[in-house]
Each structure stands twice: as C-alpha cells, then as structure tokens.
Amino acid sequence: MAFDPHSLRQDFPILSQQAYDHPLVYLDNAATTQKPLSVLDAIQDYYRSFNANVHRGAHYLSDNATTRFEQARDTVARFINAPEQSHIIWSKGTTEAINMVAYGLEHLLEKGDEILITSLEHHANLVPWQQLAFRTGARLRILPLTSQGEWEDEYASYFTDRTRIFATTQVSNAIGVHTPLQAMLTQAKQHNAFTLVDGAQAVAHYPIDVQALDCDFYVFSGHKMYGPTGIGVLYGKSHALEVLIPYQTGGEMVQHVTYQSTQFNTLPYRLEAGTPHIEGAIGLAAACEFLTQQDRHALLAWEQSLAHRVYTRLHKESHVAIYSPEKHTTLVSLSVPNIHTLDLNAYLDSQGIAVRAGSHCAHPLMSQLGVAGTLRASFACYNTLEEADRFCDVLLEAIDLLTDE
Ligand code: PMP
Numbered sequence: 212m213a214f215d216p217h218s219l220r221q222d223f224p225i226l227s228q229q230a231y232d233h234p235l236v237y238l239d240n241a242a243t244t245q246k247p248l249s250v251l252d253a254i255q256d257y258y259r260s261f262n263a264n265v266h267r268g269a270h271y272l273s274d275n276a277t278t279r280f281e282q283a284r285d286t287v288a289r290f291i292n293a294p295e296q297s298h299i300i301w302s303k304g305t306t307e308a309i310n311m312v313a314y315g316l317e318h319l320l321e322k323g324d325e326i327l328i329t330s331l332e333h334h335a336n337l338v339p340w341q342q343l344a345f346r347t348g349a350r351l352r353i354l355p356l357t358s359q360g361e362w363e364d365e366y367a368s369y370f371t372d373r374t375r376i377f378a379t380t381q382v383s384n385a386i387g388v389h390t391p392l393q394a395m396l397t398q399a400k401q402h403n404a405f406t407l408v409d410g411a412q413a414v415a416h417y418p419i420d421v422q423a424l425d426c427d428f429y430v431f432s433g434h435k436m437y438g439p440t441g442i443g444v445l446y447g448k449s450h451a452l453e454v455l456i457p458y459q460t461g462g463e464m465v466q467h468v469t470y471q472s473t474q475f476n477t478l479p480y481r482l483e484a485g486t487p488h489i490e491g492a493i494g495l496a497a498a499c500e501f502l503t504q505q506d507r508h509a510l511l512a513w514e515q516s517l518a519h520r521v522y523t524r525l526h527k528e529s530h531v532a533i534y535s536p537e538k539h540t541t542l543v544s545l546s547v548p549n550i551h552t553l554d555l556n557a558y559l560d561s562q563g564i565a566v567r568a569g570s571h572c573a574h575p576l577m578s579q580l581g582v583a584g585t586l587r588a589s590f591a592c593y594n595t596l597e598e599a600d601r602f603c604d605v606l607l608e609a610i611d612l613l614t615d616e
Contacts, residue, residue: 233563315455442491
C-alpha cells in the first residue's frame with residue numbers, strides 16, 4: 212500500500228495520547244474528525260495577528276482580516292469547484308445550511324407540492340423538510356432507497372410534476388452507503404425541482420465538483436473534514452441563492468435601511484447576517500488546503516481499505532450483523548443480536564477505542580434496518596491498520612464477555 216498514515220499522524224498530536232492507559236484509537240471520524248496543526252495554526256494566527264471584525268472597520272487589522280476571510284471563501288469555492296466565491300455562503304454547519312434553504316424556499320411552496328427526500332437521511336436533512344411541509348401544506352415524500360443504495364427503476368415514479376424540492380445525502384452517515392446521486396438528480400431536474408445534496412459525509416473523502424454534480428445546493432460542515440466546528444457551507448447556484456428569503460436578518464446583509472424598508476445586500480452577504488465565524492472560515496480554508504495538498508485518491512483508497520479490512524474480518528463472525536457495504540465505504544456499521552450497542556461501546560471505550568453507538572440521528576433508517584441502533588467505526592486518513600485490527604480484536608473480546616452462556 213503506497214499510503215503511509217504514520218507520517219501524516221505527526222500533524223495530529225491529539226492522536227498520540229493514552230486513554231485509560233491504552234493508546235487512543237479514534238474511530239469516530241464520521242461524528243467529527245481531528246484537526247491538523249495547519250488548521251490549529253491558522254486559527255491561532257488569526258487571533259494572534261489580525262483579529263478584527265470584517266467588512267466593517269477601515270483600519271489595518273480589519274482590512275487584513277477581511278482579506279483573509281474572503282480568501283477563505285475563495286479557497287472553499289475552489290475546493291468544491293464552485294464557479295465564483297459569491298456562491299459560497301457561510302453557515303454554522305450542514306444543519307444550518309439545510310434550514311437556510313428550507314426556510315428560504317418556503318415562499319415558493321403551495322399546498323399539495325411535494326418535497327422528496329430519501330429513506331437514508333440524517334435528521335438534519337429530514338426534520339427541516341418535514342416542518343416546512345407542516346407549515347406550507349406540502350407533502351413530504353420518502354424515496355425508499357434500499358440499504359444498499361442502489362437505483363431501481365420504480366424510484367423514477369417518486370419524482371412527479373409536483374416535486375418542488377429534492378434533497379438527498381451523498382453518503383449515509385449511519386451505514387456508509389452512497390446514494391444513486393446522478394440518477395436521482397437527473398430525475399429531479401427533469402421535473403424542475405430544486406435539488407440539495409447533503410455532503411456532510413462526503414467532503415472529507417471524495418473530491419467534490421459541484422458544477423459536475425449540477426445540483427442547486429450543496430451543503431457540508433467544516434468539522435467533518437478536518438476543519439473547525441461551528442462553520443459550514445451552503446453552496447448554491449446563483450438563481451437558487453437569489454430566490455432564497457434570508458433566514459436571518461440584521462447587520463451586514465443589508466445595503467440600506469430606513470424605518471420603513473430594507474434594501475438587502477448582494478450575494479453572498481445577503482444570506483449572512485451579523486458578524487460571521489471569522490476564524491472558523493479561516494480554519495476551514497486551512498482544512499481545504501490540507502486536503503488539497505494530499506493525494507486524495509490515495510487517501511480514499513486507504514480509508515476504504517481500512518473499512519474493508521474490518522468488514523472482511525467481522526463478516527466471518529456469524530453473530531455480527533453488518534449494515535455497511537463490503538466495498539467503497541469508509542465506515543463499518545454493525546450490531547450484535549442480544550448485546551446492546553452501548554455495552555459494546557462502553558467496553559471499547561474502556562480499552563481506549565472511540566466509536567459511536569446509537570441511532571446516528573437517523574431514526575427512520577434504524578427502523579428500516581430493524582434495529583434500535585448500530586455500532587459504527589468510521590475511518591479517516593490518519594487511522595492505521597493496527598487500529599483497524601485492534602478494533603476487531605477488542606470488539607470480539609467484548610462480544611465474548613457480554614454473551615450469556
Ligand atoms: N448530514 C449528515 C449526513 C451528517 O452526517 C451530519 C452530521 N452527523 C449532518 C447532516 C449534520 O451535520 P452538523 O451537525 O455538522 O450540522
């Protein structure tokens with residue numbers, strides 16, 4: 212294998228600590244990734260060298276902060292191949308970005324219109340649409356993707372002339388499958404629906420080209436791609452962003468205000484009320500640069516090989532049920548009948564291994580799978596083969612201990 216995570220790990224000092232006298236094994240990357248030194252340095256540099264509010268002051272520090280802040284927007288635009296930086300709207304994360312769209316499109320929805328999502332969604336890409344449907348009388352429809360995420364001909368019938376919005380995840384956070392994105396987007400566009408792709412679980416692993424995807428909106432969070440928390444991105448095509456009613460109003464998003472009326476600013480500022488998360492944007496740009504400097508195909512192949520190694524090892528165990536695909540995924544989600552995933556989680560934690568147990572903010576998907584929750588080991592570029600093996604060893608040890616004879 213050409214890729215060596217050991218040298219990359221130098222950039223992530225948090226990983227070299229002990230947890231309860233065991234080497235820390237961090238396999239909860241789908242929840243949030245660790246941050247490389249370059250991201251930590253970029254944030255600290257902002258506070259040490261040019262902290263000031265952006266777009267407001269006309270002084271040395273403010274000009275400097277504004278330049279760096281807008282450069283960050285450029286970097287993010289390049290990272291996902293957005294045509295211009297005005298297509299990048301800062302948000303707190305994926306959740307806020309989806310809410311911005313759900314709120315912003317409300318004025319275009321009528322009773323009887325349809326909002327279509329898939330059965331594999333995180334609550335962040337479900338609840339905002341459900342609530343929008345409640346408010347407008349629109350109908351929330353669910354495209355019943357199989358847990359393997361394959362495209363089936365009958366799915367086409369879910370796209371109708373009433374479909375106004377189609378929102379889908381690119382990769383499931385709970386089980387790691389890819390949705391049949393291109394096939395679904397093609398159908399949605401044939402029906403002139405607005406399209407939104409939740410890229411929260413994709414950006415850390417796959418190079419993203421929003422122009423090739425040709426979706427109206429693409430959303431993601433910084434913290435799942437080696438960037439800081441509290442910052443995320445709403446990418447939109449110009450016409451799609453233009454029709455959004457601003458989700459929040461206040462300073463910065465205006466051009467002129469009287470007591471009677473307000474003239475809103477142009478994009479991207481029209482959708483960014485108040486002082487932005489300046490160091491978050493700068494940190495996220497550093498994370499984009501970190502990823503751009505890597506051989507992304509090698510990184511992905513490595514992460515997939517770790518998931519595949521775990522899959523292959525545990526698949527042989529008759530008492531382990533795996534919900535993730537065998538290949539082309541970077542995580543393994545599983546359960547063990549008659550053992551609570553939280554008990555498995557607790558044992559793994561006691562041995563220094565961080566995974567995630569529960570419903571992964573996807574209750575309807577858990578019902579589809581017929582389980583209350585799963586145990587998820589999710590990989591990032593800094594994970595090693597030894598860590599993948601240790602996870603399997605300790606999990607099997609836990610199963611032995613927790614199995615009633
Ligand atoms: N969608 C998916 C697929 C996710 O994995 C997550 C985070 N688990 C979200 C949306 C929500 O992201 P955030 O909490 O960063 O807003």
